[in-house]
Each structure stands twice: as structure tokens, then as C-alpha cells.
Amino acid sequence: MKIQGKMFLWLSAFILVMAVVYGVWSKEAAGTTALVMAFGLSVMIGFYLAFTARRVDVGAQDDKEADVADDAGEVGFFSPHSWQPLALGIGGALAFLAIAMGWWLLYFSAPLILVGLYGWVFEYYRGENQNQ
Known part of the structure; x- marks a missing residue:
């Protein structure tokens, strides 16, 4: 550092x-x-x-003598089957498009963003992925 x-x-x-x-x-x-x-x-x-x-x-x-592998380690857990980032991406794109085309697009993007965010946060708390 x-x-x-x-x-x-x-x-x-x-x-x-x-x-x-x-x-x-x-x-x-x-x-x-x-x-x-x-x-x-x-x-x-x-x-x-x-x-x-x-x-x-x-x-x-x-460390000047360190190898690249010395800094390797666990990066984190990423859900391999999640569709929520797609919903957030589409909602975010529509929200930014609303700035250029018209604020009425926020009526379509806000629900997509909220549903995508809610789904991503609570993905492992419901359904078949629920921890026992």
C-alpha cells in the first residue's frame, strides 16, 4: 500500500x-x-x-522480490446464475437514456432498478437457494 x-x-x-x-x-x-x-x-x-x-x-x-502469485488469494463469491445484473444494467441504461431523451423514461427504469437491486440483495434468502 x-x-x-x-x-x-x-x-x-x-x-x-x-x-x-x-x-x-x-x-x-x-x-x-x-x-x-x-x-x-x-x-x-x-x-x-x-x-x-x-x-x-x-x-x-x-516487496521488490515478490512474485505475482504472492498476491493471489480469494477474490470473493460471485453468483454464477444470477439474472439480476442484467435487470440492473437495463434499468441503469434506461435511466441514463432518460437524461437525454426525456424524464418519462424514469417511470420504466426505476422499477427495473428497484426489482433488480432487491432481487440481487435477497437472492440467497429465498427460493431454492435459501440457506437452511
Whole structure:
């Protein structure tokens, strides 16, 4: 985690320099403000990663002699048969399309998103997949 903190802090220094150059050169407030905010966000992430790196064990990414397999491990459990992400994807696409075409599309996308989210959360609490 130490290297990620350093990377974000170096990125924040670069973004600050670019914000100053962009602000002086273009004299445009919106882009300069966006770059200054990106600098702030990068500093927060870099500080958090550097701060927590001192409190956790050394990871494989901090060891110069480590192999790729040293960082391998369980990623998590993913349901192989779930249809809920499809419903969420279609609902999300319709919701974003509603911004461009018309807000009336939200009447169709909101139920899809809610049903998909409810189904995904409670997928293993009902039906044949219910834990005993």
C-alpha cells in the first residue's frame, strides 16, 4: 500500500502544477476549478493510503522480490446464475437514456432498478437457494 500512496501524492503534485499552468494560460475558471478539485481528491486518497499503509502488514506489492502469485488469494463469491445484473444494467441504461431523451423514461427504469437491486440483495434468502 505504500507505493499506491506515493503514486497518488505524486499525481496530486502533477495535477497542481497543471492546474496552475492551465489557470494562467487559459484564464478559464471552470477547468481550473475542476483541476484544483481533482488535486484535492488525489491528495485525500494519497494521504489515506499512506496513512493506512503504516498500520497494515507489508503486502506483496511492497516487496521488490515478490512474485505475482504472492498476491493471489480469494477474490470473493460471485453468483454464477444470477439474472439480476442484467435487470440492473437495463434499468441503469434506461435511466441514463432518460437524461437525454426525456424524464418519462424514469417511470420504466426505476422499477427495473428497484426489482433488480432487491432481487440481487435477497437472492440467497429465498427460493431454492435459501440457506437452511
